[in-house]
Amino acid sequence: MELLKKKIEQEGIVLSNTVLKVDSFLNHQIDPELMLEIGKEFSQRFANKGITKILTIESSGIAPAVMTGLQLNVPVIFARKRKSMTLINDLLTSTVRSFTKNETNEISVSQKYITENDQVLIIDDFLANGQAAIGLIDIVQQAKATIAGIGIVIEKAFQEGGQHLRDKGFHVESLARIASLEEGKVLFVSEKTSEVMK
Amino acid sequence: MELLKKKIEQEGIVLSNTVLKVDSFLNHQIDPELMLEIGKEFSQRFANKGITKILTIESSGIAPAVMTGLQLNVPVIFARKRKSMTLINDLLTSTVRSFTKNETNEISVSQKYITENDQVLIIDDFLANGQAAIGLIDIVQQAKATIAGIGIVIEKAFQEGGQHLRDKGFHVESLARIASLEEGKVLFVSEKTSEVMK
Numbered sequence: 001m002e003l004l005k006k007k008i009e010q011e012g013i014v015l016s017n018t019v020l021k022v023d024s025f026l027n028h029q030i031d032p033e034l035m036l037e038i039g040k041e042f043s044q045r046f047a048n049k050g051i052t053k054i055l056t057i058e059s060s061g062i063a064p065a066v067m068t069g070l071q072l073n074v075p076v077i078f079a080r081k082r083k084s085m086t087l088i089n090d091l092l093t094s095t096v097r098s099f100t101k102n103e104t105n106e107i108s109v110s111q112k113y114i115t116e117n118d119q120v121l122i123i124d125d126f127l128a129n130g131q132a133a134i135g136l137i138d139i140v141q142q143a144k145a146t147i148a149g150i151g152i153v154i155e156k157a158f159q160e161g162g163q164h165l166r167d168k169g170f171h172v173e174s175l176a177r178i179a180s181l182e183e184g185k186v187l188f189v190s191e192k193t194s195e196v197m198k
Numbered sequence: 199m200e201l202l203k204k205k206i207e208q209e210g211i212v213l214s215n216t217v218l219k220v221d222s223f224l225n226h227q228i229d230p231e232l233m234l235e236i237g238k239e240f241s242q243r244f245a246n247k248g249i250t251k252i253l254t255i256e257s258s259g260i261a262p263a264v265m266t267g268l269q270l271n272v273p274v275i276f277a278r279k280r281k282s283m284t285l286i287n288d289l290l291t292s293t294v295r296s297f298t299k300n301e302t303n304e305i306s307v308s309q310k311y312i313t314e315n316d317q318v319l320i321i322d323d324f325l326a327n328g329q330a331a332i333g334l335i336d337i338v339q340q341a342k343a344t345i346a347g348i349g350i351v352i353e354k355a356f357q358e359g360g361q362h363l364r365d366k367g368f369h370v371e372s373l374a375r376i377a378s379l380e381e382g383k384v385l386f387v388s389e390k391t392s393e394v395m396k
Contacts, residue, residue: 058257069230
């Protein structure tokens with residue numbers, strides 16, 4: 001998605017060989033117009049998939065997921081990160097390890113919002129090791145629903161998450177795929193298929 | 199806002215005299231079309247205020263805030279809730295006490311996203327005791343920016359937060375004002391002014 005790549009080039013800050021900061025339009029400050037365009041792009045890439053629900057994870061996944069939900073005219077659910085959930089019974093839960101933050105979160109979704117007839121599109125802001133996506137997949141599978149696809153705003157293609165998910169047969173669409181962050185520069189994966197699609 | 203009140207009547211679950219659960223369209227599952235309408239309503243109520251930024255707090259404030267930002271064509275910033283922020287220096291921080299969850303969170307906003315020339319619209323999903331709003335106000339004031347208004351999706355008008363903020367001179371607009379949750383029923387404040395505005 002050229003608009004997104006341009007935004008990353010203009011405003012992304014490379015903090016290290018593995019960390020890209022996009023706080024100015026995605027993770028802290030949000031550009032609503034860009035989110036709308038991202039929603040349109042995801043809705044095109046997953047058109048005709050019969051999607052009935054979008055599942056994301058708080059907090060940075062919410063804006064792109066809601067704009068995609070608006071385009072596809074389906075509800076959006078955000079999984080909550082919580083340490084303990086002793087008071088609530090009807091939850092689907094999984095565990096997500098964050099390597100960047102060096103912490104493990106239990107994530108949860110109320111089971112009444114995903115049922116076995118749902119075709120679920122998983123949306124998230126970043127894909128690196130794939131831990132968040134795997135946690136969300138686990139929850140969808142616990143609900144016996146179908147995973148219609150996985151939409152990622154920015155994929156760190158130099159980490160293994162994306163390949164791992166594609167190897168498992170999931171339909172993964174990433175709007176910007178980063179090949180490398182070395183020497184402080186953002187290098188995108190050159191994607192012929194993606195260019196032809198435009 | 200009649201559409202919102204109808205949704206609350208249809209789907210809201212009164213858990214106690216003080217707790218209303220709106221997990222099916224606002225706090226866990228999100229109705230994107232309703233969020234768009236909420237964004238339009240806020241943008242009308244705060245038109246001609248010269249708003250340059252919207253500030254909200256993760257996670258449930260993000261969807262209504264982003265839709266409002268889309269209508270007003272301004273960036274949205276969400277304050278993060280964090281226990282410690284030892285690694286980062288350029289943050290505006292405040293403290294928010296949640297009576298419902300019985301916990302205190304430090305909230306933070308990067309100081310580069312709010313500057314003294316900004317006219318900030320604060321958006322949040324709920325207003326009860328007003329603690330979250332007060333924390334966000336504190337952050338805007340630390341940045342020496344102007345608070346152009348406070349937009350609330352659901353105000354528990356039987357708690358003191360809204361009155362407290364209005365007494366301080368803030369322009370507060372709540373799209374649904376709840377007078378009471380007693381006997382398991384949602385009773386709205388009857389608002390002649392609001393009806394005339396429609």
